[in-house]
Each structure stands twice: as C-alpha cells, then as structure tokens.
Amino acid sequence: MPAVKRHRDGAEKEKEVAASPFMPMFESFRDELDEHHDRREGIIKASRDITAASKKIIFSLQRVRTLKSDIPPKIATEIKDRGAGMRIQFESIAADLTGINAWRYQRQISPGIQEFMEAISFEHYLRTQKLITLEEASKTLPAGVDLTGDDYVLGIFDLVGELMRFAITTMATTGTLPGSKSGENFAEERDILMDLRVLRTAFEALDTTSCGGTGLGKDVEKKMEVMKTCVEKVETAVYGMIIRGRERPKGWVPDLADDRAPPVESY
C-alpha cells in the first residue's frame, strides 16, 4: 500500500483508507520521475567532475612557455591522465544524453562541456597556434555526447581569458610576446596579440540578437565584455613592454590586481 493518507479531522475519514483509484497511474509516474531525477543528478555530478578536471588541465597548460610546439612531456602526461578520466565521465553519461534525452539535460551538462571546450581549445592553440574547429572539437568527445554551437562559442570566449593569462605570464618570465619572432619576416609570423584581436573581431561580428534570452543570448553579453577586457589587458602589457623595453628586469610581473592568481600557485 503506497502512501498512507493523512487524516485531518478524525474518524469520519476512516472510510477513505481505501486506496485512491489513481494510485497505479501515479506509481508509474513516480518511477519515471525517479529515473529522470537519477539521470539528471548523475549528469550534474559528471559535469562538475569534468569541469574540475578541465580546470586542472588548463592550470597545467598554463605552465607551457612556448607556442606552436609540442607540449612538454611532463605536462603532456598530466593532461593525458586527466583527459582519460574525463573520457570515462563522459562515457558514463553518454547513454543518458541520446535519443529522446538529447537536449533534455543540456542545462546540466553544458557547464562541463564548456570548460572542456576551453581546455581542448587552449591545448590545440598552444600546439598549432590555431583555433580548433567545431568539428575537430566534436571529435574529441565520445560518441553520444553532442557539442552544441552554443557551448563551443562560450568555451572559446573563455579561451580568450586563458590566452591572455598565457601571453602575460610568458611576457613576464621570458620578456617576449608568444608567437613573435625576432626576425623581420612579418607577413607569416603572427603573435598571440594578433590572434586575440582576430578572435575579438570574429566575436564582435557574430550576430546573436536572434537568440533572445535562451542559451547563447543569455551569456554572450557578459562574456563579450570579459573577452574585450582580456584583449585590452594584453594590449596594455605589450605597450608596456615596448615602451619600457629592455629596461624592465626579467621576471618582473605586471600588476594584474583583478586577475586570477597565476596557475602555479593553485597547486
């Protein structure tokens, strides 16, 4: 007998102890809703774990000092291990994200996927000095887990912040802007600031007014501001480097009071 009825005012209600005729229907609803909530919670948990692992990968990658070359072996091993862990997380929920349930838990999985996007696009950039495409990024996810355009864009927005951090830390420790070569063959050499500006231009050209308050439209405005600030910070830092030039002692760190702590400290 499911659910004992509450008797509000005494004996008269005793007759009603007979179960409600709707009980079987509600029991099947209960089972369905329980399954739904279990799936949902599993996905939220996985999303959180994926976010945490992605953040750690990003921290490791922030220790890289060179652009357009292989990730140093020690860091590469670290991120490979974390990547494998994330893959297991993704695979554990892939079945709950397919068929009719595709998009059902989008809100729950989205934060994890965005952070994951940020990590793999950062890694891709450090190795190739290129922006990863949506197709390339999709392929890094296990089958069954879709990468939506929204999550891709929002992840790339966050990538700008990582590039800013990478550019400024590298400038502070090596005295050069990543990507710039001492040679004068300007045409084919791009430095990270040029890349950041290209990204900024592309973002600004993206018309998201039609998205309204849903998905992309909701977050894009805030992220756009943060992204612009990041690019400007690098611009200012490069300006500082040029104007103060060689007189700046090696290892001097520009004042970034409102910035996150440098990644190394989080270990």
Add this chain to the structure above:
Amino acid sequence: MASSSGMIDPRIFEHLQTKIDEDAEVRDQIRAITQTLERQGRNGQSILSRAHSTPAAHLKPVLEAAEVSIKDEIESVTKLAAVASSSPYYKYNNLWSRDIQNVVFSILFCGWLGGMGTASKPAEPGKLLTIEEVGGILNVPVNLKDRDAFHITIEEYLQSLITLIEELARLAINSVTLGDYQRPLQISQFVKDLHAGFQILNLKNDSLRRRSDSIKYNVKKIEDIVYDLSLRNLVPKAGSAA
C-alpha cells in the same frame, strides 16, 4: 576582415552564424503556432469558465462549445508536432510546454464535466482522462522514451492536473451557490484521490514541486465546503446521491 590570419578558419564563424540563424528560424516557426494556440487556449478556457455559473443539468451546450474550441487547439497541436519533430524534442519544448499544459487542462476539465466523449469511450462526469486518453484526443504520443519526437510529457500532464485541482476547488464553491450540494462531495473525493497520488511522487525542487505544494490548500478549501454543508445538514443522503 581577419584575412591575414591563419588563426581562425573563416568557415568556423560563418558556420556558427548559420547555426544561430537556423535556430532563430525554427523558434519563429514554433512561436507563430504557439501564439495561435495561446489565443485558442484562452478562448477554450473562457468557454469552460461558464461551467461555474451553469447548473450541471444544463452543461451540455457549454461542453459542446468547449469541444469545438478544443478541436481548433488540436489542429494547432498537430501543426506544432509537425514543425517540432524536425528538431530534438527537448531543444525547444520550453517554447510550447505552457500552452500544451493549457490545452491538456482544457481537455481534462471538459472531460471531468462530462465532455470529450468518443464512440469507444463515452463521456462520464467526474472522470479523469488518463495521459494516454489525452494523447489519443490530441493525436500525439505520450511519454515517449524510445524515439525523439513530439509528445506529451508526464510533467506536463501533472501540471495540468494541478490546474484541474485549482479549477475544481473553485467549482466546488460555485456549485454550492448554484444550489448543487452533491457536486462538492464528488469533487472532494476526486481531489483527495489525486492528492494521495501526488503525495507518493518524489518531487525535486522544481516547478512541479512548487505548484504541487498548493494542492493541499485546495484540498482544505474543498473540505471546508463539505464541512459547511454537513454542519447544516445539507449533504445529500447516500441513497439520493449519484
């Protein structure tokens, strides 16, 4: 723009823009239908609202008018199902869920009042249409699990049930005003049975939970009416009931 750069494959952002634009187009198509549905829904509910001032014996014309209105709503739902089925169901379902809940409520209320009869299932006052019966009336699947298409979800059905309970609490009061002392008893039993059903659900902190919290107040409202009637010896004898 950005031509000098090998940083970004220009197709990336073109492709994203296309996606955004396609998305907006689907939304517009859906919105056009839900706007019609909303208007039809309001019309249907205003017709059904006449039940509050119409004695049970004279409900027939009200129910017939409501059924005509519901037919319009069904047509819109058919159109919506066609448009929506080309996209993943849960991508856009929040665009129409509210309107669907209203349609389902109209069907449930009309059915409870004794409308929505079909050849195989005759109408019967006081009857609760199941989610399957509602799906049958709307001509769409319910609670789909094995394929991705338009359907009525359990949550939508439950939301409509809560609206039905609220409406019946109002009807209980108005029945007394109309001199019908039998119907509040019938409503009381019906709503209590539904309430018992809701109590076995493990609801999380979502909109369904918040609204279902209101059921107990409606149960109480109806119990108070029954109390008032029995206090004054106005409750019809068991023999004369039904």
